[in-house]
Amino acid sequence: MAKATILTVDDDPGVSRAIARDLRRQYGDRFRVLRAPSGDEALEALRELKLRGDPVAVMIADYRMPAMNGVQFLEAAMDLFPRARRVLLTAYADTGAAIDAINVVDLDHYLLKPWSPPEENLYPVLDTLLELWDTAPDPDAPETRLVGHRWSAPSFAVREFLARNLVPYRWIAADEPEGTELLEAAGLTAADVPLVITTDGKTLHAPTEAELAERVGLSTSPASDFYDVVVIGAGPAGLGAAVYAASEGLRTVLVERSATGGQAGQSSRIENYLGFPDGVSGAQLTDRARRQAARFGAEILSATEVVAMEAAGAGRVLRFADGTSIGAHTVVLATGVSYRRLAGAHLDSFKGAGVFYGSASFEAANCRGDDVYIVGGANSAGQAAVYFSRYAGAVHLVIRGPDVARSMSHYLIQQIQAVPNIRIHTCTEVTAGDGSGHLEKLTLRDSRTGTVSTVDATWLFVFIGAEPQTDWLDGLVARDDRGFVLTGPDLPAASSRSPRWPLTRAPYHLETSVPGVFAAGDVRAESVKRVASAVGEGAMAVTLVHRYLEAQ
Template sequence: MTDESKIVELEETPDLNGAFPRMSDAQLALLAAHGTRRTTERGDVLFREGDQCPDFFVILRGKVAVIEQSDDNGEPVVLRVHGERRFLGELGVLTGQRSFLTTVVYEPGEVLAVPVARLRELLGRDPGLADLILRAYVMRRAMLIDAGTGFRIVGSRFSPDTQRLLEFAARNRLPHRWIDLEDEPSAESLLRRLGVTPEETPVVVMGEAAVLRNPGNAELARAIGLPAPAVSPDTDIDLAVVGAGPAGLAAAVYGASEGLTTVVLDAVATGGQAGTSPRIENYLGFPAGVSGSELAERAAIQAARFGARIGVPAEVTGLRRREGLFEVAVEGGEPLLARTVVIATGARYRRLDVSGLERFEGTSVFYAATMVEARMCGSDPVVVVGGGNSAGQASLFLARSAARVTLIVRGPDLTANMSRYLVEQIERSPLIDVRRSTEVREVVGDRALASVTVENTGTGEKNEIPARAMFVFIGASPHTGWLAGSVELDRAGFVRTGPRTPLGTSWDGVFAAGDVRSGSTKRVASAVGEGAMAVQLVHRHLGGRVR
């Protein structure tokens, strides 16, 4: 329970770049027409950590403290204080996730409670209100993530399951903190207090004492409140989008905004391969660059605003034709029936053909470079393998914290497959050592990677490079295993499209967009464009059958 006596008199938290704005008279009047006024007393809990918030709260009088229910010692921590005309919560209010914080009244007054379902309708009708709330909520979510607030993942850096949970949390932009069993003094005392043995780790700690022992991704998603495919088998679906990367999210935004009943399914998270990019600097409209996860988060909110239903994690395992419709099989759930399908499952980076590599995958060998992997590496030296944009972006990102980044490029010319702006930044960085015409021959280490042996293919000279981790970006293999026996694929496993329509597959009514499509341009902007184009083809296929 929250002890309100621990909440001392604090000044109201100042606004930070629009994260804590005040409602205008007109906005309050609009919300008041759809909400209920409630008087409050000191100590009232409006919503608690772990709750799903049924209401959107605006403070009319008094003050409310935002509290992290407990630190590692079990004590509540006051994070912020809000007063009149401010609204509470963060992104989870709109997405249906459980709250990561507790809100407690410490100065009595009055609040306005608006049902979240009504709020979503209002956001769709009032762009000004939508901009105010969405901007604040996106910023608040980013602040929680940066501060390490939220649930705690306790586990060893040498555990693949720890890495899996950290990756799932990061990819889904879930506020969390990692407590490493290997070197954090608080880990042992926290486990003792929770009655957990080191052998039972990794564990996820939520709230004061709720513990999940090595949960699967689906179990963690349910506990957090990530949306499952909230669609019954008999729902009339116009468009099923498989894959929630840039192409899939674009299809979801355009499909839902144009009146199609749209469902989006993804096995891991929104964002796809682009979601793992630390910085996209050449995407139209973002002159300062944007991270892949931020871009995906905004797109997912946009799609949901228009009514698209997004299910994560929901792994699609098959596609077949059934009585004029398409049956989409979902692991662990009922199949969905849809009039049309957009395949947007993208591609993943290939593995290096190096003996013993699998021993280090998940702990020292990675196929993405996000804050999760950067935290695990600390300031140790790392190796990046690849000559494309993803390898370049990863090298620059890792150079912010690593003592040294060695970029291994198979070809003799860095500009052959990498954008010029990345090449110029890499060549200017004193912390990045580029090894051209070089390939990895051996990985060395015990529990974790210690070094990488490389060979110059021109001279035959071999060198051993110290490395705490290796990041691999060497070309893509499509996510099309689930399509076996359905639409036509090319020799490399990518979906063939055309000639009737540019994105049409061998099955009329099924379209492919983004990296999964044979011959596609592997760029975020291209994927977004194809996702939008696919919806126009869907409309053409459906004709007058859209309600």
């Protein structure tokens, strides 16, 4: 295969020669470096590369160019090479435009001119982007195919599982000729969706998550029967714990019942996480963390649900839904939370058929030109509103309170105010939904006036509060009245029905009522619901794991 290309576009000959020289010096042995003096000529070069089947890894475009600026070029180039990483080269005065371009072309990075010394300001950025490009799924490689209906809840469940686990797949509608042919070849009808065809040609009819995970290459069975630490839940807290535990030599297994990333993994863009000034999507952050944990030696089990935990002397036994079990010296509970259902709106029958809990950002292209309704006033809802505004005809943000200032970050409020097709409905509730086979209408109620209105709506995304899934811990681990896990100094506040701390020593800060079992992230009572704090608690839990093991 030909070398992949790094393409630079700049109308200033001096800048063009300089960046090409620095790139060839560092990457010339592995990549072909091309430069073009304008967006039009660069697009022509990309078309030739496309015809020859040559890959493009990175495109670097100057913002200020005549006829076609850098953002316009990158937007056009995305259609030719969607996998290529995108960088905007800009002067300090244009950083505002560069930040705006993040949402227009899903910009990966912007570089300030001059970038000298390249060892500090250019190469580290390119190293990260080239690694991301190299590990991203190749759309030309054999892919998993999913045949389903747009408004089929089981089809949506499979689609969500594949997307959130970053498994490349191609969606094929059951009523398209290709979908009909594949169903007939498998001996099925359009009523039998979903149908999954794996890369090796095997078919799966309406598979469970465990069956699907096993067939697409995700690990579902532990390699050992005993570990130093078992981390339950692969959101930011669990991933943080797995990275630190494995990097410090502990035998570590990370167990996730659905998909890595948790709620953060569904976010279209996280912009207030330390170290990512241009923002990062939840999927990108999750992928990096998962690969980092695996590189340090942590095992990662997908579609594996823990249903019980038992104390066995100094060890802990965890039982899975399939009847198997593993043992460990310590456990980190990082199961996070789930979005709360809309009470009283009778929307359960439309889940996956127009009603979605969380972002489901892979549905964005299907919303093109439609009205999208988003319920919730916190950051996750705001991020979804900004993201879907790129596709939808209008985005309606529905909140119960008088404004979003108390629940949403200031930077996000400013972004929303700058997007013309986002409308905020304050003091408003969704009271009902209606439709035949899928969501078609919503009933809204204004709590100030009592006015009830019915609107046409086929897309509803819900982000209203969260609740922990901790019923399986009942009777073993102390929880508060809402089900959040109590730790450290909060343990004495446990109700009389909850287990109390059994040892003479005080519990460690993140330690639950069971010695050696720790809680981190959103599942912990009184935790700060932020990605950064969850990662920090995951790392802190590992420090306390070491302290616990040393005392045994």
